[in-house]
Amino acid sequence: MSYRIVFFDIDGTLLDEEKRVPPDAAEAVRQLKASGVEPVIATGRAPYFIKPVADELGIESWVSLNGGYVVYQGKALHELTIDRSDLEKLVELADRNGHALVFEGREWYYANREGDPFAFDAVESLKVAHPGVDADFWKKEAVYQVFLHCESHEEQVYEDALPALRFIRWHSKALDVLPKNGSKAAGIAALLDVLGLTKEEAVAFGDGLNDKEMLEYVGLGIAMGNSHPDVLPYADYVTTRVEAGGVRNGLIYAGLLKD
Structure with a gap:
């Protein structure tokens, strides 16, 4: 499968326990972008807490608030609020x-x-x-x-x-x-629909309980080595921990980076 878009959770995936992006993860995302594959953040965080990470990694699109607010290259594409x-x-x-x-x-x-x-x-x-x-x-x-x-x-x-x-x-x-109908998976589906991509063309990385649907939905769901145990059954592959090259190793497994 030729994957065209990758969704990254933030906490425990792009950020380590100190809330820092490991240098190897930042370089992996840079190489991913250079190859023509789109990196997108998919997080429970609100937009105002995404920007520092997005700016550091040069990412312009995100599925935020657990699918409640989706932005693609600066343009809002999907919103879901609580009644x-x-x-x-x-x-x-x-x-x-x-x-x-x-x-x-x-x-x-x-x-x-x-x-x-x-x-x-x-x-x-x-x-x-x-x-x-x-x-x-x-x-x-x-x-x-x-x-x-x-x-x-x-x-x-x-x-x-x-x-x-x-x-x-x-x-x-x-x-x-x-x-009830909110999830990262629902936000991803809305974005993929606008972009004309299938879920089989998407990869997702996550570690938390709010990542289960996302990992199950996409073509390749990758759980971090530091994931909550309940997340693992929803993933297709378990990579290493965030601080042990988890993002890079996962992208290598997906065939998106060279070893």
Whole structure:
């Protein structure tokens, strides 16, 4: 198969535990671009947290917010937001349970309370600027994704009460909340359709629970060696860890780089 486009997760795939791009990964992406194959970021991160990585690697296109906002060479191609009635139910339930929420808009993100320790720990792990505070942001602006800050034993009540939403854990104290039909795979499908490419012509790299559908959907799904164990069954191939040449080795396996 001749692959024409490659989708890269950010955290744990392009970025190591220190949130840095390993030099070998940066060089691999540069060589990939030089060969005429398109690199695209596919992440749960919002657009405002993609730019530093995208600029470093010379990537101009991304599937962000777990498929909620797709950009190709600077142009928005696809958007999926959370219905306001579902947001209202989520806010009410989180208030009853004493759990903080962070609403992710297109331009910035906002917490519904200030100084929540769970929200602080989760955002700190991303090494990004902290959110603003606006409990009513969801009433005024489109929301693509929400951080729900609770522990794993507390999340089932939300899944039971809010069937129109998906809950994907990415931190011991945080979950992504998105529309039921939202996923990186759905965002990738929308982009491929615009570009006139088939899923068989696509490769994807990932390591987290929000990468399962993406890895299964594309022609070649590559899991990082540092992946969550539950991700591995969805991949066609498991490469080495991010800090051990994972991106480069995966691209070699795909036949997109020479050993």
